[in-house]
Every structure is written in structure tokens, then in C-alpha cells.
Amino acid sequence: QTFLDRIQxxxxxxxxxxALDEAKTLAQAKAADARIxxxxxxxxxxxxxxxxxxxxxxxxxTTCGSKMLxxxxxxxxxxxxxxxxxxxxxxxGKTNMDEFAMGSSNETSYFGGVKNPxxxxxxxxxxxxxxxxxxxxxxxxxxxxxxxxxxxRQPASLCGFTGLKPTYGAVSRYGMIxxxxxxxxxxxxxxxxxxxxxMMNVMAGFDERDSTSLNxxxxxxxRALYNSNPxxxxxxxxxxxxxEYFSEGLDxxxxxxIEAAIAEYKKLGAEIVDISLPNTGLSIPVYYVxxxxxxxxxxxxxxxxxxxxxxxxYTDLMDMYNKSRAEGFGAEVKRRILIGxxxxxxxYYDAYYLKAQQIRRLIxxxxxxxxxxxxxxxxxxxxxxxxxxxxxVDDPVAMYLQDIYTISTNLAGLPGMSIPAGFAQSxxxxxxxxxxxxxxxxxxxxxMLNVAHQYQ
Ligand code: GLN
Numbered sequence: 334q335t336f337l338d339r340i341q342x343x344x345x346x347x348x349x350x351x352a353l354d355e356a357k358t359l360a361q362a363k364a365a366d367a368r369i370x371x372x373x374x375x376x377x378x379x380x381x382x383x384x385x386x387x388x389x390x391x392x393x394x395t396t397c398g399s400k401m402l403x404x405x406x407x408x409x410x411x412x413x414x415x416x417x418x419x420x421x422x423x424x425x426g427k428t429n430m431d432e433f434a435m436g437s438s439n440e441t442s443y444f445g446g447v448k449n450p451x452x453x454x455x456x457x458x459x460x461x462x463x464x465x466x467x468x469x470x471x472x473x474x475x476x477x478x479x480x481x482x483x484x485x486r487q488p489a490s491l492c493g494f495t496g497l498k499p500t501y502g503a504v505s506r507y508g509m510i511x512x513x514x515x516x517x518x519x520x521x522x523x524x525x526x527x528x529x530x531x532m533m534n535v536m537a538g539f540d541e542r543d544s545t546s547l548n549x550x551x552x553x554x555x556r557a558l559y560n561s562n563p564x565x566x567x568x569x570x571x572x573x574x575x576x577e578y579f580s581e582g583l584d585x586x587x588x589x590x591i592e593a594a595i596a597e598y599k600k601l602g603a604e605i606v607d608i609s610l611p612n613t614g615l616s617i618p619v620y621y622v623x624x625x626x627x628x629x630x631x632x633x634x635x636x637x638x639x640x641x642x643x644x645x646x647y648t649d650l651m652d653m654y655n656k657s658r659a660e661g662f663g664a665e666v667k668r669r670i671l672i673g674x675x676x677x678x679x680x681y682y683d684a685y686y687l688k689a690q691q692i693r694r695l696i697x698x699x700x701x702x703x704x705x706x707x708x709x710x711x712x713x714x715x716x717x718x719x720x721x722x723x724x725x726v727d728d729p730v731a732m733y734l735q736d737i738y739t740i741s742t743n744l745a746g747l748p749g750m751s752i753p754a755g756f757a758q759s760x761x762x763x764x765x766x767x768x769x770x771x772x773x774x775x776x777x778x779x780x781m782l783n784v785a786h787q788y789q
Contacts, residue, residue, distance in 0.1 A: 334359070336381045336425055340472050346453070349466040351386055351444045352394040352427035361423045368421050376531050378421030383473035385464050386427040387434060388519075389508040390414045397510045398430040398442040398460075401641045401661035411508025412540045413477065413519055420535045425473050429463030432663045433632065434484055434512045436460050437735035440726055441665040448722075449492060452763050455719040458488030458735075464522050465492040475523035475532055479509060481516045482620055483715075483739030486751035489522060490714035490768025493753045495785060496522040497529045498739075500775050501746035502547035505540030513627035514545075516620075516743040526752065526785035530554040533778065549776070557783035565602035566787045572598055573608035573707030578738055584717045586757035590767040591713050594754040594788070598711070601787050606707050610699040615692050616741040617733055622676050622689035623744075628666075629673025635661060668729065697745035704774045709784055713738055714751035714768035718759060738770060748773050752785045 337355055344350050358381075365379035389395050389407035391414075396402040410418070417424065431441040439447040439462025447462040449455040450470035457466045461478030465488030468476050478485040480498035489496030497520045504519045511517060521532030533554040540546045560566040574595065579588060599605060637643035637657030644656035662670070676685035703710060715735055725732045742749040751768035759765055769788075773781040 334362070336473060340425070343470055343472060347448045347450060347466050347470055347472070348445055349428055349447055349463040349470065349472055350383070350426045351396065351429045351463065354393065354426065357392070358423060358425055365421045365423060375420045377417065377535055379423060380474050381423045381425045382417060383425050383428050383464055383467045383476035384414065385461050385477050385479060386430055387479055387510045388414055388477065389510070390424060390427070393424075393427060395427065395510070396443070397434070398432040398444065399661065399663070399666070400443040401635050403443065403642065405640055407508075409508060412505035412542065413536045414508065416535050416538070422535070428461070428467055428476060431460035431462065432666050433510070433628070434460040434479055434481055435628070435665050435669055437483070437487055437732050438720070438722070438725065439463065440722065441663055443663060446722055449719045451493065451765055452719060454721055455765070456491070456722050458491035458715070458719065460484040461488050461522065465489065465494070468492065468494045468522050468524065475521060475528050477519060477536070478522045479517055479519045480739075480743065481512050481518075481624060482743050483736035485520050485522060486714045486739050486749055486768065486770060487735055489751040490770075491719040491766065493766025493768070494522065494524055495526050495529050495750065495752045495789075496520065497533065497750040497778065497782070498742065498748060499533065499537060499778055500547075500748045501743075502545050503537045503748075503776070503778070505538075505543040505546045507540055507542040511631040513624040514631065515627060516624060518743070525789050526782045527555065527558060529750070530558060530779075530782045552779065554779050554782055557779045558786045560783065560787065567598065567784065568602035570603045570709070570784065571606055571707040572603045573606050573703055573710045575608050575610040575613065575703070575710060575712055577610050577613035578712030582716050582734065582737060583713055584757070587713055587715075587717060587767050590755040590757050591769055594769045595711060597788060608703045608706055608710065610703060610741065612692065612696045612699050613737075613741055616696055616744060617737060619689045619692045619696065619744060620736075620740045621672065621733060622685050623693065625669040625673035626677050626686055627673070629670045629677065632662075632666070632670055637661070665729070693744045696741050700741075700745050700747055709777075709781060710772040712770050714770035715739070718757050718765035718767060742772055747775060748778050748781060750781055750785060752788060
């Protein structure tokens with residue numbers, strides 16, 4: 334009830350939630366109370382969670398931020414929703430997002446932009462902008478997000494909290510609306526690494542309904558958090574700093590905060606090693622071939638026939654497809670479908686799609702080499718602090734560059750997180766959060782969470 338009251342008070346100005354159902358939420362809260370009275374308590378029992386509107390939740394509006402699905406009520410639960418329900422967590426509502434998770438500012442949402450709680454004229458980042466603002470404004474205890482190229486970590490950086498993109502395949506994509514299936518991964522967005530670990534214990538695990546779900550033993554993500562050496566808890570940890578993450582393109586004010594955070598890590602016992610990820614500069618071009626290619630295929634299902642928006646008037650079947658898609662999708666989604674269809678067409682496939690897949694492998698190989706020299710990699714999560722709403726809407730390339738430090742981990746399938754590192758002053762004198770990124774090797778989330786926890 335406390336969170337619902339806060340949502341009533343602040344959501345009209347922030348626009349973090351796009352679907353609320355007080356009766357459903359309170360019924361789940363009562364069930365959690367009863368469970369607690371019975372002594373049947375799990376770590377998230379009664380904890381109010383915000384769900385990104387990309388996850389199907391039975392009986393809930395599930396729009397993916399699009400007019401195409403504005404009237405869609407999900408008939409089934411995503412895997413992670415089932416997991417949260419089983420743990421006794423309470424669903425507070427569905428959060429705003431860029432349309433089909435395409436964006437870095439939440440400005441492509443059909444339901445309007447989201448305000449950054451630290452500075453209302455700035456964006457919260459995207460695509461998980463609603464979840465980000467909800468966590469930052471304390472309109473939930475924690476939230477879920479998805480990260481295809483940076484959509485958990487970049488908003489975590491711009492809104493000042495902890496967000497984790499797990500290893501590809503750690504969290505089931507069943508019931509999570511597809512953008513680019515080989516890159517999409519769900520993860521927690523919360524106040525601290527400890528909260529993210531508790532969320533991961535619920536979200537991660539094998540699910541046979543997702544063919545890319547990894548069949549591994551269930552793990553306890555909190556297991557590394559409580560270290561016994563209080564003065565040098567990270568003694569022996571090797572932290573790699575990729576030189577490509579500290580070059581032009583990084584705002585000087587952000588760079589300073591990151592350097593100060595690295596100095597703190599030295600005090601905690603970490604050893605710093607210089608590394609190189611030479612293909613970093615190719616990650617954005619490669620992503621903007623592969624992600625649109627996959628999206629153009631995934632989004633072909635929205636044809637106005639079985640579900641989603643259907644044009645009111647049309648002459649024949651082809652006209653119905655054309656009008657429904659023209660009306661239902663926004664400009665950024667159309668741009669991606671056009672690019673994706675182009676790079677997959679006969680005659681261009683080898684020149685673009687195949688080449689991009691080959692470079693994707695080289696990018697992954699960069700990390701294999703890097704992890705021979707270090708245990709985790711650190712750097713900025715985003716090149717700047719939160720920017721003003723409207724500032725980049727007419728310049729897609731400037732918008733795409735927001736993910737310069739996050740996209741390669743998606744291409745490699747590696748886990749990455751952003752944690753609050755400190756604050757930087759904007760040109761107009763506003764103090765804004767800066768995120769430190771921690772990238773780990775495959776399945777090394779428990780160690781990364783501890784590395785984050787020791788700083789917090
Ligand atoms: N900003 C990137 C894009 O627009 C990444 C989005 C995401 O991670 N979902 O595609």
C-alpha cells in the first residue's frame with residue numbers, strides 16, 4: 334500500500350508505470366501476508382516488484398511500449414513472472430519502455446517519455462526507462478528490465494542504481510517479447526548488488542520452454558557477498574581496464590568519477606591491469622546490422638491477424654497488413670525493420686549479415702583474450718550522464734552511441750552490470766549520477782555481485 338500511495342502521488346509526473354491494477358496487487362500482498370503467517374517465507378515474499386512491460390503477465394496489459402499491442406492482454410505468464418509469483422513477490426504494475434525495447438531514452442514509447450527522477454528535464458535512459466525511474470524514485474522495491482544492447486545498464490547509470498545483465502541464457506526468455514533473440518536477456522534493476530543477487534535467485538534457472546536457456550544447476554547469487562576480510566576484501570582480484578573505454582567519446586566529467594571509483598577499488602585490494610578490446614569500435618555497426626535483422630524477423634508476427642492492432646478500414650488482405658503495420662509501429666521500429674529486411678535480402682546477405690556475424694565472433698574473442706589477464710573488466714557504463722529530453726531524438730546515430738560501452742558484452746553473451754559510482758556536474762550545474770560498469774566472464778555473476786557489493 335505504501336508503494337501504491339507513492340505511485341499515486343508521483344507517477345503522474347514521472348510516467349514510470351503504464352499499467353496499474355491495485356486490486357490485483359493488493360490481493361497478491363494479502364496472499365504474501367498469509368504465507369508469512371504460515372511461516373512459508375521465501376526471500377522475496379511480500380516484496381513489491383515493478384515489471385517491464387515486455388513481460389507477458391496473465392490478465393495484465395502487455396504492450397511492449399507500442400501502439401501495436403496497446404490493447405493486448407497477455408493470456409499467459411512469462412517464465413520470470415511465474416518465478417516471482419512462486420516466490421510470493423508482489424507485482425506492482427507494468428513499466429514504460431521504448432517501443433519494442435528500441436531506444437536509449439524511453440522517448441520512442443507510444444505512452445510518452447519518462448522523467449529522470451534526478452532532474453525532470455532529462456531522460457532516464459532506455460529502453461528500460463520506466464523500471465529505472467521507478468527504482469530511482471522509490472516507486473518499487475526493485476524492478477525487472479531487459480538488455481539487448483545496454484537497456485539495463487545505461488538507465489542504471491543515468492538514474493544511479495544497480496542493474497545486471499546476466500550471461501546470455503541464464504534467465505529464460507519465455508514470455509518476454511522478442512526484439513533481437515540472440516542478444517535479449519532479462520535482469521534485475523535494484524538499489525544494491527545484494528538486492529540484485531536476491532532477484533537473480535528468483536529469475537535465473539533452466540527453463541525448457543526457451544531453447545537457449547542454459548541447463549545448469551540452480552545457484553545462490555548471494556554466496557560471494559559476505560567476505561571475511563574487512564580491510565582488503567578484494568585482495569588478489571585482477572581488474573582489467575580496456576584502453577578503448579577511456580578514449581574520445583567519453584565525457585571528461587564521467588571519466589573523472591570512474592577513475593575515482595577505480596582508485597577506491599585499489600584500496601579494497603584490487604590489482605589494476607591494462608587491457609585492450611581492439612574491436613570495440615566495430616560493436617555498434619555490427620549490432621545495428623544484427624539486431625535489426627533479428628527484429629525484422631521477430632516483428633513479422635504483428636500482421637493484424639491474430640492479435641495486435643488492426644487497421645479499421647482496408648480493401649484486401651495485403652492492404653490490411655500494410656495499414657495495420659503502418660499505423661501500429663512507430664518511426665524507430667520502422668527504421669529497424671527496413672534496415673533488417675535490407676541486410677537480409679538476397680545479394681546483400683553476405684556483404685552485411687554474414688560479415689557482421691564474423692566480426693561478432695572477433696568481438697567475443699577479444700574478451701576471451703582479456704579474461705586471460707584479469708578477473709573482471711571495469712569502465713564507464715555510458716559515455717555521458719543523463720541528457721535532456723529531445724536532445725538526441727532527431728539524431729539516431731548520436732542516440733546509438735549511448736551503448737558504445739555496453740553493446741559488445743551482448744554480442745559476446747557476457748554478463749555486465751552498472752553500479753552507482755558517484756556524481757558529475759552537468760554544464761548547467763546539476764549533479765547527476767554516473768555508473769561504473771563491471772563486466773565478468775561467463776557465469777561469473779556471483780563474483781561480479783560481490784565486487785559491486787564491496788564498493789557499496
Ligand atoms: N539502445 C539500444 C537499441 O536501441 C539497446 C536497446 C536494448 O538494450 N533493448 O537497440
